[in-house]
Amino acid sequence: MIAHLPILQVIIPLLAAPICLLLNRSKLVWLFTLLVSALAFSISILLLQQVMSSGVISYELGGWQAPWGIEYRIDNLNAFLLLIISGISTVVLVAAQTSIEKEIPKDKHVYFYVLYLLSLTGMMGIVATGDAFNVFVFLEISSLSAYALIAMGNKRQALWASYQYLIMGTIGATFILIGIGLMYQMTGTLNMEDLSQRLPEVAQTRTVFVSFVFVIVGVCLKLAMFPLHLWLPNAYAYAPSIVTAFFAATATKVAVYLLIRFTFSVFGLSFSFTTIPLQTLFMALGLIGIFVASTTAIYQSNVKHLFAYSSIAQIGYMIVGFSLSTVAGLTATLLHMFNHALMKGAIFLALAAVVYRVGNVELKSFRGLGRQMPLTMAAIVIGGLSLIGVPLTVGFVSKWYLLTALVEQGWWPIAVLILLGSMLAVVYVWRVIEVAYFKEPLDPNIKVKEAPMSFLIPIWTLVIANIYFGIDTRLSVQVAEAAAQSLFGVSP
Amino acid sequence: MLIGLFNDWIVVVLMMIGLYIVIAHGNLIKKLIGLTIFQTSVFIFYISMAKIDGGTAPILADGITQYSNPLPHVLILTAIVVGIATTALGLSLVVRIKESYNSIEEEEIQQQDNDEQLSMNKAEETA
Numbered sequence: 001m002i003a004h005l006p007i008l009q010v011i012i013p014l015l016a017a018p019i020c021l022l023l024n025r026s027k028l029v030w031l032f033t034l035l036v037s038a039l040a041f042s043i044s045i046l047l048l049q050q051v052m053s054s055g056v057i058s059y060e061l062g063g064w065q066a067p068w069g070i071e072y073r074i075d076n077l078n079a080f081l082l083l084i085i086s087g088i089s090t091v092v093l094v095a096a097q098t099s100i101e102k103e104i105p106k107d108k109h110v111y112f113y114v115l116y117l118l119s120l121t122g123m124m125g126i127v128a129t130g131d132a133f134n135v136f137v138f139l140e141i142s143s144l145s146a147y148a149l150i151a152m153g154n155k156r157q158a159l160w161a162s163y164q165y166l167i168m169g170t171i172g173a174t175f176i177l178i179g180i181g182l183m184y185q186m187t188g189t190l191n192m193e194d195l196s197q198r199l200p201e202v203a204q205t206r207t208v209f210v211s212f213v214f215v216i217v218g219v220c221l222k223l224a225m226f227p228l229h230l231w232l233p234n235a236y237a238y239a240p241s242i243v244t245a246f247f248a249a250t251a252t253k254v255a256v257y258l259l260i261r262f263t264f265s266v267f268g269l270s271f272s273f274t275t276i277p278l279q280t281l282f283m284a285l286g287l288i289g290i291f292v293a294s295t296t297a298i299y300q301s302n303v304k305h306l307f308a309y310s311s312i313a314q315i316g317y318m319i320v321g322f323s324l325s326t327v328a329g330l331t332a333t334l335l336h337m338f339n340h341a342l343m344k345g346a347i348f349l350a351l352a353a354v355v356y357r358v359g360n361v362e363l364k365s366f367r368g369l370g371r372q373m374p375l376t377m378a379a380i381v382i383g384g385l386s387l388i389g390v391p392l393t394v395g396f397v398s399k400w401y402l403l404t405a406l407v408e409q410g411w412w413p414i415a416v417l418i419l420l421g422s423m424l425a426v427v428y429v430w431r432v433i434e435v436a437y438f439k440e441p442l443d444p445n446i447k448v449k450e451a452p453m454s455f456l457i458p459i460w461t462l463v464i465a466n467i468y469f470g471i472d473t474r475l476s477v478q479v480a481e482a483a484a485q486s487l488f489g490v491s492p
Numbered sequence: 493m494l495i496g497l498f499n500d501w502i503v504v505v506l507m508m509i510g511l512y513i514v515i516a517h518g519n520l521i522k523k524l525i526g527l528t529i530f531q532t533s534v535f536i537f538y539i540s541m542a543k544i545d546g547g548t549a550p551i552l553a554d555g556i557t558q559y560s561n562p563l564p565h566v567l568i569l570t571a572i573v574v575g576i577a578t579t580a581l582g583l584s585l586v587v588r589i590k591e592s593y594n595s596i597e598e599e600e601i602q603q604q605d606n607d608e609q610l611s612m613n614k615a616e617e618t619a
Contacts, residue, residue, distance in 0.1 A: 140574045151588070170527055174534055
């Protein structure tokens with residue numbers, strides 16, 4: 001059993017998805033999905049322990065030897081991400097049944113859980129696999145289920161947002177497919193480990209250069225880096241609230257993982273950063289993304305749109321950390337993946353609770369909510385403080401590591417710009433807090449109750465994790481540093 | 493060079509036609525068709541890559557020593573299925589969009605969304 005953990009991590013949610021159709025009862029399917037997700041979480045904990053103690057796990061599917069067979073390769077980086085994805089998935093599922101009762105028609109509940117499990121499978125598969133084409137297959141599985149989940153939103157804008165995401169997402173995935181094809185043409189292999197050994201000899205050909213560019217552009221579209229971020233705000237705002245909570249915390253992290261995996265492990269550090277001026281390009285685009293997205297967030301009247309733009313800004317921070325191409329910079333990016341998942345998971349779950357009680361998340365509906373839903377709003381406050389980077393929260397830890405990584409390399413002006421970006425975060429978080437705590441409700445006769453326990457438990461689990469991991473950073477920093485160091489050790 | 497790399501020229505032309513259709517047309521069905529053409533060009537690219545001079549279809553048979561590379565064929569079968577699923581999902585979205593917006597033109601849909609947003613803002617100001 002232990003030997004098969006890498007494949008079980010992916011197969012269990014995959015097989016569980018059609019079983020949901022057999023169970024066919026809303027609450028029963030919810031419990032089943034929650035159990036499956038918890039099982040996936042425990043497998044990822046076991047995998048992380050195994051990798052931290054004994055090194056890289058290599059698993060051959062069907063007993064076929066790599067590089068001819070498909071290989072699942074779990075190292076520090078993978079295991080860290082598997083933990084984040086399955087953890088967030090389990091926590092979000094606790095609130096899922098209550099949330100979709102008001103947002104999705106009863107006869108569609110079972111299909112919601114089927115799509116959710118398929119989406120979880122897709123993301124786990126992208127992260128766990130060590131074969132380039134397998135990445136494409138699982139990328140499409142997770143994308144297609146994402147398009148369908150987003151289209152389940154109750155307003156008609158959800159359909160349009162899903163269609164736009166479908167068009168842009170398919171173009172991005174097809175670019176990645178083209179890149180993989182060009183790589184295969186030059187080396188004859190699809191296994192990532194084998195590719196990293198064979199690509200250096202053909203690295204100076206135009207084919208490999210074009211392959212690299214296609215893969216990078218495709219992945220950047222999936223990770224919503226400026227200027228390829230246009231699909232994200234509408235997709236996150238109009239999806240069912242629990243879907244937003246799940247995707248905001250996981251989907252873009254998986255794309256950042258792909259970026260890191262392709263540049264460090266497949267193409268190699270020296271190739272990636274010298275063929276095109278990746279450092280300058282990504283640092284510039286990351287910074288522009290931070291400022292443009294944070295500024296746009298300030299002017300939003302829909303709070304989900306506001307935090308969706310905030311997500312784009314946070315991706316910008318991860319890109320800046322990545323562009324440094326040092327161990328410290330990569331550690332900062334990996335840390336931020338973990339921390340941002342906690343922050344945005346908490347905030348969007350709290351927004352889901354507000355939608356459940358109030359019906360919408362327009363800024364004007366937040367008036368007086370600080371008094372009527374104190375625990376939910378407190379969660380948003382702490383999440384907001386984390387976004388800004390206040391000490392004692394996880395947001396501070398990632399910002400600190402990013403700033404030290406920048407200063408270490410001498411990029412003082414960039415460090416100042418990062419701090420300015422945090423000031424913008426203060427503005428948009430303050431907009432929400434001011435309305436919730438300092439304005440009177442529009443109609444004093446409507447009494448809004450606090451969110452039910454099924455929301456409060458996962459929200460406060462994530463909020464307490466926010467604060468705990470902001471104070472005791474051993475787990476996240478150790479794993480992130482180990483992952484960053486092993487990536488630098490492996491690349492030629 | 494034109495004749496020898498004929499397949500690659502077709503791939504490039506189809507890829508560009510597909511992308512152009514997605515960007516230039518506002519009709520939702522036409523966008524999906526453009527996307528399909530774009531994906532098909534990638535399939536042709538992989539299959540052309542698999543052909544070996546003098547190789548036959550990759551099915552074991554007596555007396556044949558030279559086979560075409562079967563791996564890209566398998567990859568493309570997967571990619572075709574993915575393409576079908578994407579097109580099916582896209583088309584069902586278009587059906588639902590038609591029911592909700594009564595139009596499948598991008599400009600009209602965005603116009604309806606903008607008008608809705610404007611009237612919501614107006615209602616807010618007068619209230």
